[in-house]
Amino acid sequence: MKNFITKPFWILLIIIFLIWERGAAGLNSLILPSIGETYQALKEIAVSGILVESFLITFRRTVIAYGLAVIAGMILALLLHRFSLLERTFRPLITIIQSTPPVIWVSLAVVWFGVADDLTPIFLIFIVSMPVIFVNIYQGLEEMNTDLIEMARAYSTPRFRILKEIYLPSLLPALVSALSVAFAFAWKSSVFAEFIASSSGIGYQLSRANSMLATDRLFAWTIILILFMLFVEYYLLEKLKEHVSRWKND
Amino acid sequence: MTEANRILELKNINKSFQSLKVLQDLNLEIKKGEICCLLGPSGSGKTTLFRIASGLEKADSGQIIKNNKLRFAYVFQSPRLLPWKTAAENLIFVQENYGLEKEAELRNLLFELSGLAQFKNAYPHELSGGMQERLELIRAFAVKPDLVFLDEPFKSLDMKTRVNLRKLISVIQAETGITIFLITHDPEEALLLADRIYILAAEAEGIKKEIKVEQPRDSRKIADPELYQELENIMEIFTNLVSDIEYVREDIRKLF
Numbered sequence: 001m002k003n004f005i006t007k008p009f010w011i012l013l014i015i016i017f018l019i020w021e022r023g024a025a026g027l028n029s030l031i032l033p034s035i036g037e038t039y040q041a042l043k044e045i046a047v048s049g050i051l052v053e054s055f056l057i058t059f060r061r062t063v064i065a066y067g068l069a070v071i072a073g074m075i076l077a078l079l080l081h082r083f084s085l086l087e088r089t090f091r092p093l094i095t096i097i098q099s100t101p102p103v104i105w106v107s108l109a110v111v112w113f114g115v116a117d118d119l120t121p122i123f124l125i126f127i128v129s130m131p132v133i134f135v136n137i138y139q140g141l142e143e144m145n146t147d148l149i150e151m152a153r154a155y156s157t158p159r160f161r162i163l164k165e166i167y168l169p170s171l172l173p174a175l176v177s178a179l180s181v182a183f184a185f186a187w188k189s190s191v192f193a194e195f196i197a198s199s200s201g202i203g204y205q206l207s208r209a210n211s212m213l214a215t216d217r218l219f220a221w222t223i224i225l226i227l228f229m230l231f232v233e234y235y236l237l238e239k240l241k242e243h244v245s246r247w248k249n250d
Numbered sequence: 251m252t253e254a255n256r257i258l259e260l261k262n263i264n265k266s267f268q269s270l271k272v273l274q275d276l277n278l279e280i281k282k283g284e285i286c287c288l289l290g291p292s293g294s295g296k297t298t299l300f301r302i303a304s305g306l307e308k309a310d311s312g313q314i315i316k317n318n319k320l321r322f323a324y325v326f327q328s329p330r331l332l333p334w335k336t337a338a339e340n341l342i343f344v345q346e347n348y349g350l351e352k353e354a355e356l357r358n359l360l361f362e363l364s365g366l367a368q369f370k371n372a373y374p375h376e377l378s379g380g381m382q383e384r385l386e387l388i389r390a391f392a393v394k395p396d397l398v399f400l401d402e403p404f405k406s407l408d409m410k411t412r413v414n415l416r417k418l419i420s421v422i423q424a425e426t427g428i429t430i431f432l433i434t435h436d437p438e439e440a441l442l443l444a445d446r447i448y449i450l451a452a453e454a455e456g457i458k459k460e461i462k463v464e465q466p467r468d469s470r471k472i473a474d475p476e477l478y479q480e481l482e483n484i485m486e487i488f489t490n491l492v493s494d495i496e497y498v499r500e501d502i503r504k505l506f
Contacts, residue, residue: 151330154306155323155344155393165343169334247334247373 033216041216042223050205055224058190058201061118065125066186070179072126073133081141098131102189110197117200121193128189129182136181140174141167172244180237187229257282257320257397257429258303263312265298272298276312276456278448280397285423285430285467287440290450291488296433297327297401299450303431304399321348323395325403329386331374337361337385338370341392348393360388363418380411387415391422397429404439416443420467437484441477442470449487458487 017035024034033041045051076094080087105127109120144167152162194203202221209217259279265272272295280286290296301307303314304324323344331340338357345353361367364384366377374382383403390398400419404412420443423430434440440447444463451458461480463470470477 147326147330148332150306151324151326152343154304156347157344158347161347165335166332169332248375 030213030215033219037216038219038223041214042220045205045217045220051224054200054202054205055228058121058194058203061121061194061201062125062186062190065122065190066129066183068122069126069130069182069186070133073130073178073182074137074175076130077134077137077141081138094131094134097127098135102128102192106193106196109193115197115199117198120197121190121201121203124193125186125189129186132182132185133178136174136178137171140171144170169244173248176237176241176244179240180233183232183237184229187225187232191225255281257316258431259313259315260299260303261313261315263299263302263309263314265295265302265307265309273302273309274456278457280429280431281446282429283427284445285419285432285443287432287434287444287447288450289434289437289440289447289484291452292435294450294452296435296450300399300401300431300433320396321393323390323393323398325387325390325398325400327401327403327405329374329382331382331385331389333374336371336373337366337377340374340385341389344389344393350394353392356394357392360392363422364388365414380407383407383411384415384418387418391428395428397431400430400432402434403432404434404436412439419443424467437481437488438472440484441472441480443467447484449484 020032021035024032024037029037042051076090080090102124106120106124109123113119113123148166148170149162152166157165190201191203191206194201195207196203198204202225206218206221209215209221257280261277263273263276276299278286278288288296288299298307302309304322305314306324332343335343338361341357341360342353345357350356358367361370364387366381366384366388369377369381374385377385383406387400387403390400404415407415416439419430422428432440432443441463445467447461447463448457449459449461450456461484463477463480465474465477472478472481
């Protein structure tokens, strides 16, 4: 997490905490709970087991839908790159899907699937993150160095090896950046869908805390969400980025 | 020339890009075991010919006679190395397509000969431009080819690296008898390395001249009267190829 933990950031964080604590002292905890109250709420949900249970539910939904979006986005990108008729037919459709606000998708999902615990979040995550994966991979394919492919063909390299040893490594940087952007979308969509139309998961817990005016819990859940997002973005994906660009000059 | 002696023949090759005619009725043949050189000024269609002869591009018309059982290797104008593979892996990548015997030994020998032995595990971006060119060159020989196409392999190299690479090619060729088709714009290089030189005329006029260099390669020196005369002849052809600008003298004087 070396890119994340910087001195200026720590200073900023301390300032935010100081302002928070100072603000909370003068306000009702319904409006702004103190750091201590938030910590207490965090402890409660952790001890009661709701934290782990809800986290795992949201995590499972995200992983399933995100995985499907990655596979579908890649296949679509490859197909549209390969066949120009498909490209001319479906490219605008993907742009339309991408520019439709998530709230419309979630409303439609509720109409189509009802308050389906798993289906609505999975649908939303998929529809929001698939175009992100598609666009990145498609662009990676368009920018691919065709000289290397020509070289490989000239040296009688079988098609499968060209795919595995040239296409794939060429696309890895684009793929990692797609994974990173799409994960942020997926994680947020998951919580959003659960908030609106589910009876489990972190989003649902947020919605409950909200309707019960338990602002300290709202803050506690928010901290969990942020911490997990940071862990994925600055640790997991950072490791992956380092691995795929080890041959790069920087 | 007998059939067995000929490794590649191009007959009446024509090629245009849109309305620009690049090659017109071009004929040339490459004999087995020789270093054949195609010499021409920039823009004379050398690379197009390289691509057509090596099968990377199709001619508009004409005939290419070659034995498809032969193994070709390529040295591109700017190195085409896989950036995510180390130097050794780049060689393995092409070697694996042919199931060669003693692959690793051949690789080691080529690394040794090219002075890259210490850099086997380096990625291309960790190598200098000259080293990358050397790697590109030894990759071609690593597949035990019958014919190597070299497209201006020394274009961006300094004098020392050039001389070394020339020597490397010359030695490998002498010991193995591998046929080499070298494309260059440098008359000196052509005279020092080639057994036969085709001079490509500008503006799609085909082959302007064919020169045979009989002297043993090892003892060639450009200061040698015979070679020097050839160099003069080539330079004269080149000078004539470049369009005559005498007629604009007046304009130049006026405008400057």
